[in-house]
Amino acid sequence: MTHYLFLGIVLGLSAGFAPGPLLALVISETLRHGIGAGIRVALSPLITDTLIILLTLFALSQLSDFKGILGVISLIGGIFILYMGYESLRPKAVVMNITDVRPNSLLKGVLANMLSPHPYLFWLSVGGSIMAGALEVGVIALLAFLFGFYASLVGAKITTALLVAQSKAFLQGRAYTWIMRILGCALCLLAVLLFRDGLSLLGIAVF
Template identity: 60%
Template structure:
């Protein structure tokens, strides 16, 4: 059981700190709307991953053309992330203490996670295999693996949101603007990678 806890922690921290659309969104939402918004994005996998796990293990096992489905998800996800990148590059002025701003950060996090192929790929391959192995040992092992994974995944993103949120007060308005533009460009770049990945999965372009 301890092995599954350690495995969950390692995989969770890796997923939580690996650069990607969700991590970038945690940073941008924290900078634009405060720590609470970044934390809400960090919690989005709790709302999206259970259906993803069930759909991946239940439906994808019956789908013969798995690559086409993932390709479509990648293209749609790329479009959503590209729009978020554009929105971040052209930010509206947000007062650091303005609590009245409706950021809809949790909704953004949910959309990014659902429309990214990475959770599906993880749970269909590594995550699914580990869950099956843990369940064969005991239900407790399965709970320990999933629990430690999500505690590490979400905890890493929350810690990053807090660090970024505290530093934003030391950013001048000029640096703040350029930081957002840089992150927006990073989101756009990630969107292009998702577009390319989708086209590869659909067989339109070579790997």
């Protein structure tokens, strides 16, 4: 269970701090409407990801006896995580749009997350592979992974909103750069583990 909790925390922190549409919206809403608006945007994945996770779990329940398919999913997830790690090792400036003054921050966050390909790619590859392994251990392991992931994901975005409210220079500072680089190294390690699990499920001898 601890293993899956750790995986959830690392992946959640990486996704939470990574530049993207949702993080940019958290920042712009914080700057435009205050910390409360930024926090509402940060909470939007709790709404949008529920259906994706349920569909992924349903698909996994149909494929649970097909180790070859799960092996391929693990390899695809490893590639995706490796790419995330590479991007985190080379953090870019966050592009913000603060010209939009419309209210309804939570709704805007929900729409931004629903229209982004990242949640779908994550849960249908990386998340699906990890949830499959967690289900073999037990429901508690699955819940530990999901809790760790969303507590870290939402927590990272709320932390970003708080830091931006206090210091708008945070995202251009060295602290943010080093946070992303450390998380990038952790993601590259997780990618190796996913490759190992995928090859093992395919019946290929691994280290």
